[in-house]
Amino acid sequence: QVQLQESGPGLVKPSETLSLTCTVSGDSVSSRNYYWSWVRQTPGKGLAWIGYISHTGSTYYNPSLKSRVTISVDTSKVHFSLNLSSVTAADTGLYYCARVEVGSGNYPFDYWGQGTQVTVSS
């Protein structure tokens, strides 16, 4: 059974960097059949895709966040991470990691972590 679990600080100061890790079990981020993605949810704007990383390490980011976002995979291949720099209160929200199925071409997000709340405040 595939499981994803987000972890990281729940409180980040304005202008600092938000750093989250997603731990994957039951699969590997080196699997060529999937991308590994981050999504956030805010009360005002609903679900928003942040970006993904593929098994080759290629990344795609939402242009609205591209200048501030980095998604990476660690050498263990069971964790992937999100770094979002220069955060403001607008970055407050519930952050999810998710697996994206590639084979069908429809890129559905088939497994999700439970989400982790991040608040940006001094």
Added chain:
Amino acid sequence: DIQMTQSPSSLSAFVGDRVTITCRPSQTISSYLNWYQQKPGKAPRLLISGASTLQSGVPSRYSGSGSGTVFTLTISNLQPEDFATYSCQQTYSIPWTFGQGTKVEIK
């Protein structure tokens, strides 16, 4: 960015009812449309991919249809566990975008 507009934003229905939720992208997206269900305090759950492909384990009372610029999610014979928020998502072009959600409540 492709804007995804769902209607209605909320609805009330009885157990046993048939409900339909519509999703309209701001431009054509072929069939690159996925539907998710989300309950309070839980992560989204994938229901339908590619506009109409029901995911394993999802009850057959759920169905999806459409292509291009109009898509629908239909729940027939609404059950108590179906009361949740439903969101569409386009994966036709990056950035992938979601609808604002439709909350289905008990009448």
